Amino acid sequence: xxxxxxxxxxxxxxxxxxxxxxxxxxxxxxxxxxxxxxxxxxxxxxxxxxxxxxxxxxxxxxxxxxxxxxxxxxxxxxxxxxxxxxxxxxxxxxxxxxxxxxxxxxxxxxxxxxxxxxxxxxxxxxxxxxxxxxxxxxxxxxxxxxxxxxxxxxxxxxxxxxxxxxxxxxxxxxxxxxxxxxxxxxxxxxxxxxxxxxxxxxxxxxxxxxxxxxxxxxxxxxxxxxxxxxxxxxxxxxxxxxxxxxxxxxxxxxxxxxxxxxxxxxxxxxxxxxxxxxxxxxxxxxxxxxxxxxxxxxxxxxxxxxxx
Amino acid sequence: xxxxxxxxxxxxxxxxxxxxxxxxxxxxxxxxxxxxxxxxxxxxxxxxxxxxxxxxxxxxxxxxxxxxxxxxxxxxxxxxxxxxxxxxxxxxxxxxxxxxxxxxxxxxxxxxxxxxxxxxxxxxxxxxxxxxxxxxxxxxxxxxxxxxxxxxxxxxxxxxxxxxxxxxxxxxxxxxxxxxxxxxxxxxxxxxxxxxxxxxxxxxxxxxxxxxxxxxxxxxxxxxxxxxxxxxxxxxxxxxxxxxxxxx
Numbered sequence: 001x002x003x004x005x006x007x008x009x010x011x012x013x014x015x016x017x018x019x020x021x022x023x024x025x026x027x028x029x030x031x032x033x034x035x036x037x038x039x040x041x042x043x044x045x046x047x048x049x050x051x052x053x054x055x056x057x058x059x060x061x062x063x064x065x066x067x068x069x070x071x072x073x074x075x076x077x078x079x080x081x082x083x084x085x086x087x088x089x090x091x092x093x094x095x096x097x098x099x100x101x102x103x104x105x106x107x108x109x110x111x112x113x114x115x116x117x118x119x120x121x122x123x124x125x126x127x128x129x130x131x132x133x134x135x136x137x138x139x140x141x142x143x144x145x146x147x148x149x150x151x152x153x154x155x156x157x158x159x160x161x162x163x164x165x166x167x168x169x170x171x172x173x174x175x176x177x178x179x180x181x182x183x184x185x186x187x188x189x190x191x192x193x194x195x196x197x198x199x200x201x202x203x204x205x206x207x208x209x210x211x212x213x214x215x216x217x218x219x220x221x222x223x224x225x226x227x228x229x230x231x232x233x234x235x236x237x238x239x240x241x242x243x244x245x246x247x248x249x250x251x252x253x254x255x256x257x258x259x260x261x262x263x264x265x266x267x268x269x270x271x272x273x274x275x276x277x278x279x280x281x282x283x284x285x286x287x288x289x290x291x292x293x294x295x296x297x298x299x300x301x302x303x304x305x306x307x308x
Numbered sequence: 309x310x311x312x313x314x315x316x317x318x319x320x321x322x323x324x325x326x327x328x329x330x331x332x333x334x335x336x337x338x339x340x341x342x343x344x345x346x347x348x349x350x351x352x353x354x355x356x357x358x359x360x361x362x363x364x365x366x367x368x369x370x371x372x373x374x375x376x377x378x379x380x381x382x383x384x385x386x387x388x389x390x391x392x393x394x395x396x397x398x399x400x401x402x403x404x405x406x407x408x409x410x411x412x413x414x415x416x417x418x419x420x421x422x423x424x425x426x427x428x429x430x431x432x433x434x435x436x437x438x439x440x441x442x443x444x445x446x447x448x449x450x451x452x453x454x455x456x457x458x459x460x461x462x463x464x465x466x467x468x469x470x471x472x473x474x475x476x477x478x479x480x481x482x483x484x485x486x487x488x489x490x491x492x493x494x495x496x497x498x499x500x501x502x503x504x505x506x507x508x509x510x511x512x513x514x515x516x517x518x519x520x521x522x523x524x525x526x527x528x529x530x531x532x533x534x535x536x537x538x539x540x541x542x543x544x545x546x547x548x549x550x551x552x553x554x555x556x
Contacts, residue, residue, distance in 0.1 A: 014552070048548075048551065051410045052410075052547070053406070053409055053410060053547045053548065053551055054547075054548045054551070055546075055548065071412050071413075071414050072412065074410060074411060074412040075412045077410075079407070079410050081406055081407055081410065082403075083402065083403040083404070083406065083407070084407070085403070085404045085406060085407020085408070085410075086404070086407075087318070087322065087404060088402075089322050089325050089326075090318070090321070090322065094318075098314060098318050099411065101310065101311070101314040102311055102314055102315075102408075102411040102412065102413050103411065103412060104310070104311075104412070
């Protein structure tokens, strides 16, 4: 799959502070890429470099096959930054027309009407943005981001400060953009649940260094502690439990009512346990492999980095 | 060019939505009164010296020329302080400038667009007030003394409609550039205030003494110097500097 964003050993120094250290990152076409990290980790600086607002101190970068410092590349990128960049004294409609003209959109009015409907703000289009709620502002910022039909969307905490209903709406809009319009999305967020719900790949940055990156499911598997939960129709007799316990690498964490929790190690094939139980006449209702949650992964990595 | 106009138009619209813009214009109209008293002082002095009519006409011509040279300039510069607030200062304070920087508009387009947003309304207001003031002065104060309407000389007219707008734009370009890259852009507004005060008191003093100054030449020289400074500054303007100097 083609790389839409490619950062290779990017470092960025501002004064005496090294904000980014050898950051290497790849975002492929069609990805919804979650970029995670605590405050001050370097997420916004990375985004600024991707948007061509900052130039890296060292390393190489390519966005849509070009140097992002090139003004033409910005025509292919849509963005929502930490501050929405909307003008309070101007109507939502005029805000969008303004940006449409900056993107050389040939029929700005038609396009604005189209995108403002997409984010469900058509009935408030003529109102000044200063009267909008945070959620409405973020939706409008998203509308601005897709005005020029960009290939890549760079979204820096688009749901920050938005109420839960607003977050869900924004999430739906983002998913729609990715799925039905085929956009590649780089999403920087503190909201792990949101990232888990919509991103297929993630990277975690802390203290200016990428600590982990890859597909969400793979990472969850890799970071899991090999826990399995087996639900049975009835209680498992102690003799059978002893047999399970004697299997190599297995320890029983808990057995309560009809639920058996096991620690199996990452490489253990669960089917061996299931086969044993079934052969002993135990009726199995459900087998669940407990993957590491994104929250666990995040906390583990950040704490590890803090210790260094 | 389209993007330059787009940026300029939006900033001008925003400025005219604020009440403070109109308050400033009223303040400027009030300031014109000082010129009327300066003229009266000049004529009273000449009368005490038993000056003939031709001397009074000549002195009035010099005084009116000074007005037509200087008023568009000082008033335009004064209005610049308001429009610069909307064009750059507010944009940086709210960090809207970062979103503008992330669009395909080039740095020069943003710089020129913002400079035009400050210059155009300032020039129109400055020249408008100068014309009103000239006519009121000529008809209300000079004609009763000289019995004739004194027409400004060609150089003064060229200065008002060509040289002054270019000079104001050149100064604004420098101020906007500085505002874009410093963390407290209000400081750069003191350039406007400084020029305004020097011209206001300087010209009043010269007018009172009946001294004619070659403003056209001074302005042209100033344009050349400003253009050179802008050229130097253009090399150091980067998106990174603008964003890092914005609040937050």
